[in-house]
Amino acid sequence: MKLATLKKLVFEKNVLSFLRLGGETQSLYRSAFASAADASGLLTLLQESPRDSHSIAQALRIGPERHNALLAWLDCGLGVGELALRGGRYHLKGKLSRLLARPRNDVTAAMFAEVTRYHFDAILGAPARLRGGRTYTLDDQDGALIARSSRILEPFVEEAIDWAFTQQRPRSVLEVGCGAGHYLSYMLKRWPGVQLTAIDMQADVVDSARAHLNAAGLKDQVDLQQAQLFDLPPPPPGQGYELITLHNNFYYFKSSERQALLEHVGRLLAPDGRVLITSSCQGGSPAVAALHLWWTLSDINAGLPERAQLLTLLQDTGWRDIAHRQLLPGESYYGFLARRPNPTL
Ligand SMILES: C[S@@+](CC[C@H](N)C(=O)[O-])C[C@H]1O[C@@H](n2cnc3c(N)ncnc32)[C@H](O)[C@@H]1O
Structure with a gap:
């Protein structure tokens, strides 16, 4: 990077303030991925044994036409360190995913899912819903969860x-x-x-x-x-x-x-x-x-x-x-x- 580019980033775009957000954004990505991986069954699957993307697609019932999108989603998991890829097979790597995948942590995993699926959604969507957006009904909740x-x-x-x-x-x-x-x-x-x-x-x-x-x-x-x-x-x-x-x-x-x-x-x-x-x-x-x-x-x-x-x-x-x-x-x-x-x- 040229010095001029760096100066622009620091003085015009105030990039240092964005860097200070690093931990927060990382934890949002991590939480979103781990929660979805848990709900989809990916965590349980990889807890049993490492899998390649084709075997993951088969277990999660994802058709070949969506294989690219599956790889993009798995890349998100790799990017935040929740997954690792070795020899073409995905493993659980991150602390969060490994914690949620343990059968004895079932209640913790359900609480985490409630936070990410319902509490996040309520807080993020509140202004729009308050201005006349759709209200939640019991059908928006997974009763068993x-x-x-x-x-x-x-x-x-x-x-x-x-x-x-x-x-x-x-x-x-x-x-x-x-x-x-x-x-x-x-x-x-x-x-x-x-x-x-x-x-x-x-x-x-x-x-x-x-x-x-x-x-x-x-x-x-x-x-x-x-x-x-x-x-x-x-x-x-x-x-x-x-x-x-x-x-x-x-x-x-x-x-x-x-x-x-x-x-x-x-x-x-x-x-x-x-x-x-x-x-x-x-x-x-x-x-x-x-x-x-x-x-x-x-x-x-x-x-x-x-x-x-x-x-x-x-x-x-x-x-x-x-x-x-x-x-x-x-x-x-x-x-x-x-x-x-x-x-x-
Ligand atoms: C948050 S869950 C709690 C379940 C359980 N009591 C517990 O503490 O683990 C609330 C439950 O109350 C049930 N419920 C709510 N209103 C009800 C009603 N009017 N008649 C029967 N069940 C109801 C819901 O279907 C839901 O399963």
């Missing part, structure tokens, strides 16, 4: 379940929006004999819960249905569930539905039955802020609940003995437990 990433919260939700069961052991529980079904097996293993009913409105999620219960040998111990909460009819007077749990799905309900939700849950309960809600609330980490953004940009348009508002809503809809606790230290993640007073008393 969200159920996998939600598993990071398992220890905290289990602590909340222990809280509810220790306060008073319920004989029957309805789990609303059961996701992959891990809390069902948790309750059955910890309190054998508890009668469990579970619903989720998404068919693929119900399939994953069924597969989980099958694998745990517990399928006959849960009445699992694909259903929407509001479609469940109230039980005959004096009957009903002793505990209803809603884990990580309060924000799937519109603001206008939240009062009806708490009232409907109340109708499904036995006299003196309780509700346990676990939820991220507004005001947490960047991940919680991005989750709130995604839901405010969706057709539900309400976002995460505010802790104080949820407490007031419980009070206003007739719940008593309302208690709440922060489940994840330093994060806006809470459990809410409340009792429906017996109307005959």
